[in-house]
Amino acid sequence: MIRFTEVIKVAKVTGAVIFITFVAGVSLLVNMFATSKVYAYKPAIDAKAAILVDASTGQVLYEKNVHTKVPPASITKIMTMLLVMEDVEAGKVKLTDTVRTSTYASSIGGSQIWLKEGEEMPLEDMMKAIAIVSANDASTAVAEYIAGSQDDFVAMMNERAKQLGMRDTHFANPDGLPAPDHYSSAYDISVMARELLKHPKVLEWTSQWLTEIPRPAVPEGVYPLKNTNELIKRYRGADGLKTGMTEEAGYCLVGTARRDDFRLISVVLGADSDEARVTQSIKLLDYGFRNFARIPIAKKGEKVADAKVAGGTKETVPAIVRTDFGVVVERGKEDFIDKAFKQQRLTAPVKKGQKVGEYTISLEGKELAKIDAVAGEDVGRANILVVIFRGIRNFFARLFGLTS
Numbered sequence: 523m524i525r526f527t528e529v530i531k532v533a534k535v536t537g538a539v540i541f542i543t544f545v546a547g548v549s550l551l552v553n554m555f556a557t558s559k560v561y562a563y564k565p566a567i568d569a570k571a572a573i574l575v576d577a578s579t580g581q582v583l584y585e586k587n588v589h590t591k592v593p594p595a596s597i598t599k600i601m602t603m604l605l606v607m608e609d610v611e612a613g614k615v616k617l618t619d620t621v622r623t624s625t626y627a628s629s630i631g632g633s634q635i636w637l638k639e640g641e642e643m644p645l646e647d648m649m650k651a652i653a654i655v656s657a658n659d660a661s662t663a664v665a666e667y668i669a670g671s672q673d674d675f676v677a678m679m680n681e682r683a684k685q686l687g688m689r690d691t692h693f694a695n696p697d698g699l700p701a702p703d704h705y706s707s708a709y710d711i712s713v714m715a716r717e718l719l720k721h722p723k724v725l726e727w728t729s730q731w732l733t734e735i736p737r738p739a740v741p742e743g744v745y746p747l748k749n750t751n752e753l754i755k756r757y758r759g760a761d762g763l764k765t766g767m768t769e770e771a772g773y774c775l776v777g778t779a780r781r782d783d784f785r786l787i788s789v790v791l792g793a794d795s796d797e798a799r800v801t802q803s804i805k806l807l808d809y810g811f812r813n814f815a816r817i818p819i820a821k822k823g824e825k826v827a828d829a830k831v832a833g834g835t836k837e838t839v840p841a842i843v844r845t846d847f848g849v850v851v852e853r854g855k856e857d858f859i860d861k862a863f864k865q866q867r868l869t870a871p872v873k874k875g876q877k878v879g880e881y882t883i884s885l886e887g888k889e890l891a892k893i894d895a896v897a898g899e900d901v902g903r904a905n906i907l908v909v910i911f912r913g914i915r916n917f918f919a920r921l922f923g924l925t926s
Contacts, residue, residue: 563813565805570772570792571708574806576816576850577719577778577785579891580712583810583850588709591690592791595766596633596656597706597774598698600714601679602665603652606645607721608682609668617646617723619667626672627662632699633750634659638739647735653727654747656765658697665696672696686713700770708789715763715776715787725778728762731755752800753777757807763787765799775799779807784816784850817856818848819883823898827863829878831901834870840898841865841878849883849890860884863895872901 567586574584582588609615621644623637635651637643637659648664651657662672669675672695679693690707698704718724730747731754737745749755750765759779766774772792779786788806793799820826820843828838841863851859865879872878875896882892 563809565809567790567802567806568793568798569790569802571789572791572802572806573708573712573789574810575712575716575787576814577716577780577787578816579849580716581850581890582709582712583786583814584806585708589690589707591705591707593700593704593768593771594698594706594711594791595768595771595774596658596698597711597764597766597776597791598693598696598704599652599656599661599766600711600718600764600776601682601693602661602675602696603649603724604714604718604721605675605678605682606649606664606668607718607724611721615645615668617644617649619645621645621648621663621667623659623663624666627659627666630658630662630697630699632658632697635745635747637663641739643735643737647737649724650727650730650733650735650747653724653764654730654733654749656750658699661697662695683710683714686710686717688713698766698768698771700768708791711776711789711791712787715778715789718763719778719785719787724763725761728764729754751775751777752796753779753803756800757804760807767796773799775803777803777807779811781811783818783848784811786810813853814850815853815856816848816850817859818846819861820847820881822846825898826861826881826895827865827879829863829865829868829895829897831872832867832869833904834868834872834901835904836901839868839872839878839901841881841895842898843881843893844896845893847881847891847893849885851885851890855885858885859890865895870901870903872897874898874900 571587571590573588575582620642623641625639628637628639633656635657648660651660665672665675669678675696676693683691688710691710692703694701694704731749734744734746754760757779759781762778763776773796774791777788786807788803790799790802793802822845823842825840825842827841829841831839862882877894878897879895880892881895883890
């Protein structure tokens with residue numbers, strides 16, 4: 523006969539085991555969810571090299587052989603257009619300037635609009651020919667106009683590449699025709715593409731599928747331009763950027779597309795055909811828009827921290843960002859972003875706009891982006907009495923453990 527006390531003992535033990543098992547199970551599930559990572563499926567890109575980046579921050583979202591040096595073909599013209607647009611912005615030239623075609627430019631060969639020796643055209647129309655139909659003759663004419671000679675323009679190209687940190691790049695011409703010592707990489711191309719996109723006028727040209735430019739030198743009086751980049755016709759939000767093709771380079775395409783405030787840049791180098799470079803670019807862009815989200819961090823002029831100032835009329839100065847700032851993260855990881863402000867040592871006086879530190883965004887221990895934080899206002903130098911008073915106050919605060 524089973525005693526009642528034994529039953530109670532068995533029940534207690536069984537209950538304890540069940541409770542412990544339940545707690546362990548819950549703990550395991552919590553730990554799984556806390557430590558699990560969401561990984562986006564990465565597509566297989568059929569090309570020699572490829573990269574996908576966020577246009578705003580340069581964050582790399584996909585990469586394949588990104589530092590391999592390859593011939594860039596007419597992708598080269600991204601740098602050509604960049605130098606022109608920077609000179610326009612600096613006021614050195616105007617898009618209404620007249621560009622005259624030299625004998626050399628008229629005989630350059632390859633993709634062209636068949637410029638005639640001595641033919642004149644506004645700089646903007648030359649740029650449209652470069653951006654839309656990848657005209658080598660227009661590229662050469664523009665290079666000579668900007669620098670005086672093609673050789674001097676190429677020197678400018680290589681200097682700008684160096685400034686941008688393009689370590690896998692060397693240019694030998696402004697058009698991308700095959701030449702010894704003319705190479706770049708997917709990563710470097712993404713860098714100069716991001717820089718070119720700072721000049722939105724370019725997208726007005728690269729987003730046009732069919733257009734024409736006035737041209738008195740031909741019987742029709744106009745010249746038709748049909749875009750070499752089929753991506754803009756086949757992909758929602760696509761509005762650029764540049765194609766390239768030679769036998770040595772294969773089929774290349776730098777694409778860009780924007781959806782809401784999220785812009786991506788894809789680079790596909792060495793594809794087998796025009797169709798392949800477009801489909802592989804679509805695959806990259808789809809991967810980016812589907813699996814990543816752009817998270818706004820701070821608006822232009824927004825305070826991200828208070829920076830301490832030694833010896834100032836104010837003890838802190840608001841640290842603000844100069845531009846809208848955001849990062850791109852895998853969908854599902856938006857709540858795991860870490861923000862940190864690291865200030866410089868500041869001694870008054872501090873001028874408005876002076877760098878006061880860096881604002882860094884990280885995810886799972888990996889730095890995603892960093893931006894300079896600047897002073898939001900002037901802070902003058904405090905007089906000696908204020909400095910002495912603060913010194914005494916801080917001494918007693920530390921003495922009585924009143925400081926954090």
